[in-house]
Amino acid sequence: MPPNPQLNAKGELQHLLSIEGLPREILTQILDTAEPFAGVTEREVKKVPLMRGKSVFNLFFEASTRTRTTFEIAAKRLSADVINLNVAVSSQSKGESLLDTVANLSAMQADVFVVRHGSAGAPYLIARHVKPHEHVINAGDGRHAHPTQGLLDLYTIRHYKKDFTRLTVAIVGDVLHSRVARSLIHGLTTLGVPEVRVIGPQTLMPAGVESLGVRVFHDMRAGLKGCDVVMMLRLQNERMNGPLLPSAAEFFRNYGLTAEKLALARADAIVMHPGPMNRGVEIDSPVADGPRSVILPQVTFGIAVRMAVMSIVAGN
Amino acid sequence: MKLLIKGGRVIDPASGRDEVGDIFIAAGRISGDKAKADRTIDAKGLVVAPGLIDLAARLREPGHGYKATLESEMDAAVAGGVTSLACPPDTTPPLDEPGLVDMLRRRAKALERARVYPVGALTVKLAGERLTEMSVLAHAGCVAFSQANVPITDTQVLWRAMQYAATFGFPVWLRAEDKWLSREGVAHDGEVATRLGLAGIPAFTETIALATLLQLVRSTGARLHVCRLSTAAAVDMIRAAKKEKLPVTCDVGIHYVHLSELDLGYFDSHCRLDPPLRSQRDREALAAGLADGTVDCVVSDHAPVDEDQKQLPFAEAETGATGLELLLPLVLKWGAERKLSLARTLARVTSDPARILGVQSGRIEPGAPADLVVFDPAQHWRVAPDALRSQGKNTPFLGYELAGRVRATIVAGNVVYEDVR
Numbered sequence: 001m002p003p004n005p006q007l008n009a010k011g012e013l014q015h016l017l018s019i020e021g022l023p024r025e026i027l028t029q030i031l032d033t034a035e036p037f038a039g040v041t042e043r044e045v046k047k048v049p050l051m052r053g054k055s056v057f058n059l060f061f062e063a064s065t066r067t068r069t070t071f072e073i074a075a076k077r078l079s080a081d082v083i084n085l086n087v088a089v090s091s092q093s094k095g096e097s098l099l100d101t102v103a104n105l106s107a108m109q110a111d112v113f114v115v116r117h118g119s120a121g122a123p124y125l126i127a128r129h130v131k132p133h134e135h136v137i138n139a140g141d142g143r144h145a146h147p148t149q150g151l152l153d154l155y156t157i158r159h160y161k162k163d164f165t166r167l168t169v170a171i172v173g174d175v176l177h178s179r180v181a182r183s184l185i186h187g188l189t190t191l192g193v194p195e196v197r198v199i200g201p202q203t204l205m206p207a208g209v210e211s212l213g214v215r216v217f218h219d220m221r222a223g224l225k226g227c228d229v230v231m232m233l234r235l236q237n238e239r240m241n242g243p244l245l246p247s248a249a250e251f252f253r254n255y256g257l258t259a260e261k262l263a264l265a266r267a268d269a270i271v272m273h274p275g276p277m278n279r280g281v282e283i284d285s286p287v288a289d290g291p292r293s294v295i296l297p298q299v300t301f302g303i304a305v306r307m308a309v310m311s312i313v314a315g316n
Numbered sequence: 317m318k319l320l321i322k323g324g325r326v327i328d329p330a331s332g333r334d335e336v337g338d339i340f341i342a343a344g345r346i347s348g349d350k351a352k353a354d355r356t357i358d359a360k361g362l363v364v365a366p367g368l369i370d371l372a373a374r375l376r377e378p379g380h381g382y383k384a385t386l387e388s389e390m391d392a393a394v395a396g397g398v399t400s401l402a403c404p405p406d407t408t409p410p411l412d413e414p415g416l417v418d419m420l421r422r423r424a425k426a427l428e429r430a431r432v433y434p435v436g437a438l439t440v441k442l443a444g445e446r447l448t449e450m451s452v453l454a455h456a457g458c459v460a461f462s463q464a465n466v467p468i469t470d471t472q473v474l475w476r477a478m479q480y481a482a483t484f485g486f487p488v489w490l491r492a493e494d495k496w497l498s499r500e501g502v503a504h505d506g507e508v509a510t511r512l513g514l515a516g517i518p519a520f521t522e523t524i525a526l527a528t529l530l531q532l533v534r535s536t537g538a539r540l541h542v543c544r545l546s547t548a549a550a551v552d553m554i555r556a557a558k559k560e561k562l563p564v565t566c567d568v569g570i571h572y573v574h575l576s577e578l579d580l581g582y583f584d585s586h587c588r589l590d591p592p593l594r595s596q597r598d599r600e601a602l603a604a605g606l607a608d609g610t611v612d613c614v615v616s617d618h619a620p621v622d623e624d625q626k627q628l629p630f631a632e633a634e635t636g637a638t639g640l641e642l643l644l645p646l647v648l649k650w651g652a653e654r655k656l657s658l659a660r661t662l663a664r665v666t667s668d669p670a671r672i673l674g675v676q677s678g679r680i681e682p683g684a685p686a687d688l689v690v691f692d693p694a695q696h697w698r699v700a701p702d703a704l705r706s707q708g709k710n711t712p713f714l715g716y717e718l719a720g721r722v723r724a725t726i727v728a729g730n731v732v733y734e735d736v737r
Contacts, residue, residue, distance in 0.1 A: 005582055020511065097624065097627070097628075098627075098628065098629070099627055117629065119628075119629030119630070119631050119632055120512055120513040120514050120583065120629065120630060120631060121512065121514075121582070121583030121629050121630045121631075122629040124582050124583050125583070125585075125627070125628070125629055141513070141629075142513050142514075142629075142631070143513030143514070143515075144512055144513030144514075145513065179513055182511070182513060206509070206510040206516070207505040207506055207507075207509065207510055207516055207518070208506055208507045208510050209510055211507040211510065211511075212510065212511065
């Protein structure tokens, strides 16, 4: 195995490409760094000068509103200059290669590239070709990883549950296609969560998912028993009717989170969702809007976590 | 011209001969008479063996001249000690009509390097719908019929194609792959693909298709050569089929006896191969099956790919690896790891593929074609782009130190490659 491409020679975070392979200390450093930033976002003047004069390029080869926006807000609150590039509709459609696009942007003096791409591993390819002072942050690559989402999920769990080492966490739905699930699983196992469960039909479970350190449940009721955290995954429209699932309604019947099913989890269990939600498909509205839901705080924490990640990599 | 190769360690896998001696060559053949030579090659300290026979090497002509040219790849072949090669029909257009086959053979012959044996398309445009004119193609020089990496999905067509080929005794060389099961996949459906978020190709993609192929062999009597086995389960199925005396042979690509899914590392697109690199257990079964003869021979599966087509995210990168110049050192590495004699090791790239191809080369005996390789089994070299003559520099072995360097290659009595030092 080649050396971890995310770390520099001193073992510090050079790029953030995946939670997998990051030591517990770095994950904790990011979460700790995010804490005071969560305060910044509530101040009247929501800016700190940590990245003044630095340029952050948002490079989205795949459509996204929420993630791109929160990265933009995070960079601006760090006083960085932000350039948004919707590459999906520009260079790529003109036939320019991924690496040519990056080389051109790099010539415009970037410090941080925030990359989303439909293909797993694309940020690794970019990270191999950027200059030594440039940093790559993966904002989602195919089914592989969405590390800042994983980190904000970890932040949220820590905020409400304090101690990772006593928790049971369930991740429910389309694990097969989910980069969010993969990143969260790696984060939870690294931080010492003793039981991580994945719940869904066989058709939405990747081969050998147990090797990631999770227990598999096909019966949602059994899987939710005793859980402290319930993370619901988004089910993409195009997967609702076909060879993987017969219909959204049947999926909801088996794997949708309702108040009745949530009652099987611990009384103080929190409900999370990476958004955007499909109400009535993976989650029932009364649960999504109910007292156990921390779905909106996740979004707020996401800004602080992204500020932490950007300031840490830019400082290394 | 009369040639003498003097004082080398002569290894003939077909007979098991392994001794220091001289080889005389006259009129393009190995000679029993010790005639006075016009030229002598000093092979002291070197191995003299039959030239390698590679049953799968893409020359990228016609149609893919930007990836490689016939010249560059024929240079690569002889630099790798390969004296005969069969080329799959996945050119553009595919080798489905006699004019193309004829042109390829003539162009290759004019270059006077390795012998080229075209494998014809089994169906028109490899589309899996209509049969090609197999008799006409055989007359033009096709030695077998294949679908390259484009398996026939319609089993009715597959059945009829095998029936038709069997009628005339034409061998069919087919990959065992169920295209429905593999259609979105880019990596072995296992722990690594799950971790990397890559769409998986399950192992049963191969065994389900192989079961179909073997059943069709039973019913049609077609002579089947199964190309590029990738799973342990398929090796077991071939072992059983041979026990049953079915007319079945098979090969494995050299990458699959050395590498596994773990070599994908952080999305190394040089490991994007078709079929995919599978588990370590599969790799072990392939390497063992090749040693015990269940797997008849090993091929380079040479596929030069333009660097731009590899500098892409894993799933988008083109499949294939360059292999002609790595086949010999990698076969030696496999033989050393399994503690096989040099003769047994080299059989899998000489006499065994010769048997499948039905040619006289691949052996050292009086009257056999003088297709030979002279190599230094102990000389190490570093795999680097500028060390390769192939236009394809794409290999998972970049940076490896490998033992075994070709010093001279002889085809039909002519020295076609020499490592001048």
